[in-house]
Amino acid sequence: MLTIHCPVCGVEGDETDFHCGGQAHIARPATTDPHTITDEQQRDYLFMRFNPRGLHFERWRCDRGCGKWFHAARDTNSLDFKAYYGITELPPAELMKQATGQWAEFFNAKTAGKTIKPAPKKAATSKTAKKVAGKTSKAGAKKS
Secondary structure: OOEEEOOOOOOEEEHHHEEEEEEOOOOOOOOOOHHHOOHHHHHHHHHOOOOOOOEEEEEEEEOOOOOOEEEEEEEOOOOOEEEEEEOOOOOOHHHHHHOOHHHHHHHHHHHOOOOOOOOOOOOOOHHHHHHHHOOEOOOOOEOO
């Protein structure tokens, strides 16, 4: 079970006391002029997400405390939370330096004053599909 700390109100609890809102730092494209948004931009906003192995940045909501949203940096391999920070803030500089892949590109663009969208997901190969189909849950029961 994950133990999470709210940086807004200080409440600490397990993951059932919080609500995960998915990937952090997603900018809504239609905030200024909705008539100029292309279908591709809207699609990317709604469906395209980073899915890295390792350091990942997520949005969480404090359900049992203040009810506010915040960001968290979490290692998807170990499930350890590395940092918690406000919804309008960037993560600590040392975590931005540790970011790899799409997150490294995103933070480099953010610190340079540019924005970057997630890369489209690649289609699963037959080898990948076989691996996914044969995965087991944490309890050891085979998923169907």
